[in-house]
Amino acid sequence: DAKTTQPNSMESNEEEPVHLPCNHSTISGTDYIHWYRQLPSQGPEYVIHGLTSNVNNRMASLAIAEDRKSSTLILHRATLRDAAVYYCIRTPSNTGNQFYFGTGTSLTVIP
Amino acid sequence: DAGVTQSPTHLIKTRGQQVTLRCSPKSGHDTVSWYQQALGQGPQFIFQYYEEEERQRGNFPDRFSGHQFPNYSSELNVNALLLGDSALYLCASSYGPGELFFGEGSRLTVL
Numbered sequence: 001d002a003k004t005t006q007p008n009s010m011e012s013n014e015e016e017p018v019h020l021p022c023n024h025s026t027i028s029g030t031d032y033i034h035w036y037r038q039l040p041s042q043g044p045e046y047v048i049h050g051l052t053s054n055v056n057n058r059m060a061s062l063a064i065a066e067d068r069k070s071s072t073l074i075l076h077r078a079t080l081r082d083a084a085v086y087y088c089i090r091t092p093s094n095t096g097n098q099f100y101f102g103t104g105t106s107l108t109v110i111p
Numbered sequence: 112d113a114g115v116t117q118s119p120t121h122l123i124k125t126r127g128q129q130v131t132l133r134c135s136p137k138s139g140h141d142t143v144s145w146y147q148q149a150l151g152q153g154p155q156f157i158f159q160y161y162e163e164e165e166r167q168r169g170n171f172p173d174r175f176s177g178h179q180f181p182n183y184s185s186e187l188n189v190n191a192l193l194l195g196d197s198a199l200y201l202c203a204s205s206y207g208p209g210e211l212f213f214g215e216g217s218r219l220t221v222l
Binding site for chain 2: 036041042043044045046049085087096097098099100101102103104
């Protein structure tokens with residue numbers, strides 16, 4: 001049971017920022033939010049994760065709402081290589097990394 | 112440094128047969144997880160192995176079994192294959208509950 005809701009698909013122009021939303025309204029206080037992405041014909045790869053505060057790394061930023069019921073993955077400048085399915089996953093802190101993926105958001109980047 | 116490697120990459124079986132899929136984790140990783148990904152769906156958690164024992168299991172029947180060896184490599188076995196077992200089988204490794212690194216998968220077709 002993924003317990004997150006994401007749009008099925010989104011489009012972005014190349015070199016523009018992309019905001020990928022995720023709803024997790026039933027999240028509990030100790031659940032982490034993880035984002036993975038899956039490029040065509042590849043296994044998923046880690047993007048970013050967070051608990052309460054916003055997080056940044058070289059790939060993306062994660063903005064978590066104050067009530068933690070939603071979050072947004074931000075790609076600052078989309079490239080063609082960012083075209084992938086993006087999965088938002090919530091995990092209780094006591095279950096480690098046994099992830100339950102939903103169907104994700106398929107991102108199309110337009111040149 | 113080799114990442115997660117899986118074999119075989121593709122295979123075809125008939126209903127009722129048995130299949131064994133293999134996974135070598137990324138160097139330094141001690142935990143192996145297996146996922147099943149049907150076409151157009153997100154990966155579904157099958158089970159996770161740590162210290163040669165199954166630590167947690169998803170909603171899969173007993174026909175799905177696994178093993179982890181002392182060198183941390185792992186096998187996934189599926190008995191009495193059904194048409195619905197046709198999928199991409201993904202192996203992921205991690206160091207304990209850390210970030211998952213996925214292989215490119217084994218594509219199983221059951222005829």
